[in-house]
Amino acid sequence: MVVAIYAVFALISYVKSIIVNKNVVMINEKIKTNYVLQTLASLSSRDKDFESENLSFFMNDLKLLETNYWRQIFSLLGAVVTTVGTLGYAFYSDVKLALIFIAFMVIPSISPKLFSKSIQKKTEMWSQTNKGLSRTVRDLFHGAQLLKRYKSINNTSSSLNQSVSRMEKSNAGLNIRLALSNSVIGFLFFIFSYVPMGIGVYWTIINRITLSQFVAIQYSSTWILNGFNTMVSSYNTINGTKQIRKNILEKEQLKTGLKEKFSQPRTQPFKELTLENVSCKYDEKAIFSHVDLGVKSGEKVLISGPSGIGKSSLIRLILKELKIDTGTLRINGGSYSQEEAYDIFAVVEQSPVVFEKSILYNVTLGNNASDENVVSALLEAGLPEFGNYESLHKIVGENGRNLSGGQLKRLEIARALFFNHKVLLVDEGTASLDVKTSIQIHKLLLTNNQLTIIEVDHHIPDQIRDLYTSRYILTKDGLQRDS
Numbered sequence: 001m002v003v004a005i006y007a008v009f010a011l012i013s014y015v016k017s018i019i020v021n022k023n024v025v026m027i028n029e030k031i032k033t034n035y036v037l038q039t040l041a042s043l044s045s046r047d048k049d050f051e052s053e054n055l056s057f058f059m060n061d062l063k064l065l066e067t068n069y070w071r072q073i074f075s076l077l078g079a080v081v082t083t084v085g086t087l088g089y090a091f092y093s094d095v096k097l098a099l100i101f102i103a104f105m106v107i108p109s110i111s112p113k114l115f116s117k118s119i120q121k122k123t124e125m126w127s128q129t130n131k132g133l134s135r136t137v138r139d140l141f142h143g144a145q146l147l148k149r150y151k152s153i154n155n156t157s158s159s160l161n162q163s164v165s166r167m168e169k170s171n172a173g174l175n176i177r178l179a180l181s182n183s184v185i186g187f188l189f190f191i192f193s194y195v196p197m198g199i200g201v202y203w204t205i206i207n208r209i210t211l212s213q214f215v216a217i218q219y220s221s222t223w224i225l226n227g228f229n230t231m232v233s234s235y236n237t238i239n240g241t242k243q244i245r246k247n248i249l250e251k252e253q254l255k256t257g258l259k260e261k262f263s264q265p266r267t268q269p270f271k272e273l274t275l276e277n278v279s280c281k282y283d284e285k286a287i288f289s290h291v292d293l294g295v296k297s298g299e300k301v302l303i304s305g306p307s308g309i310g311k312s313s314l315i316r317l318i319l320k321e322l323k324i325d326t327g328t329l330r331i332n333g334g335s336y337s338q339e340e341a342y343d344i345f346a347v348v349e350q351s352p353v354v355f356e357k358s359i360l361y362n363v364t365l366g367n368n369a370s371d372e373n374v375v376s377a378l379l380e381a382g383l384p385e386f387g388n389y390e391s392l393h394k395i396v397g398e399n400g401r402n403l404s405g406g407q408l409k410r411l412e413i414a415r416a417l418f419f420n421h422k423v424l425l426v427d428e429g430t431a432s433l434d435v436k437t438s439i440q441i442h443k444l445l446l447t448n449n450q451l452t453i454i455e456v457d458h459h460i461p462d463q464i465r466d467l468y469t470s471r472y473i474l475t476k477d478g479l480q481r482d483s
């Protein structure tokens, strides 16, 4: 009989574990996918360390949320069911003694309040030190080849060790605080369970209750005690994840905000971009002012200027990724939003952004498209080697390592052509290429009548300077014509 009961308990515990784990998989699938999508949508130009901080949150904080929130919720639910069931049995045996047991359970239940602030603080510290460690490790992996070439790998050990140590110490600190809090709760429950037990013994002696009633309540009190203890400990652990849940919620609200804006696009055929008396400032540092510029559809404009004068910043102002300090920006004579800017402008950057996927994906970014359209964009961008149906599925590799610099640049241009973005903002787009490839790519862009080009660069080969409609030099006090 006893063996059978134990077998049933073992089976229940196994089934419970299956149910909990399947639910955790379901919840994690939803939360992790949503978190990444929300984070992508909520990107703002003010975000610093966007990649490492969000990766750290994704890998560490969401894992902590699983352990200290979702699994605790299931444990809490299990404890509620056990406690309510056992309480029913205790009430059935003797109402008054059961009430006394409950009354004494209430006092230790309040104890987590004493620890809740410090646990939340320790969780936040753990989260911050994890982000710091992610930044350090990402930087080191990124620079692995360089460190190896300069034989400097060993020099990184002390700062790496410090970063690991900070994270591990804050992790241990959090676990120790949780353990302390749960031990105090366990101790209080133990102490407070003695008083009702004493009352039960006394009532049995004076025949207020029968011995069997007392034994029944005493047995159920152990379950009630354990149940309450689990509930309070779980609640305590769940409380520590407040900040993580708040962060997820904030991301969700940001995404909803963006969604509303996305739902009302006002795309219009591009005719003209005008900048009037535009100035740019970072915090209190003035970068440039009095910039006036007019660019009509089909024109090719070159803006050069010394390093650090603000050429890239000017591109970001046009994209509305940076706020202008003074002046006005207009498209076709009217103001425009960042969403509208994204429908019109495409950016060709110094380091092309590619995903470790196929050529097809890198052109379409997952949007539905006929192979024909993709092939035509690749051919137009000067990539005949990929302009056939088999090559569309070639994988470009991590950071596009299977492609040459020139091919990556053309891939970026093919993407802009595929999305039909007629104005290309080229930010030192060919600076990393050899002169011959740079000239080839420039000729491709500058002779395309469909495209409007605004390029910022200060090492344009002489052979192609005359292909621009107009050329300017950016100075602190505005644009000057470059004769």
Ligand SMILES: Nc1ncnc2c1ncn2[C@@H]1O[C@H](COP(=O)(O)OP(=O)(O)OP(=O)(O)O)[C@@H](O)[C@H]1O
Pocket (backbone or CB within 6 Å): 282, 287, 305, 306, 307, 308, 309, 310, 311, 312, 313, 314
């Ligand atoms: N996010 C930022 N916060 C504060 N200052 C910045 C920021 N981005 C750029 N700056 C500063 O603004 C100035 C202009 O930078 P920007 O990159 O626009 O120049 P640039 O002309 O494109 O330079 P380069 O030719 O070297 O690429 C620089 O002094 C730079 O340090």
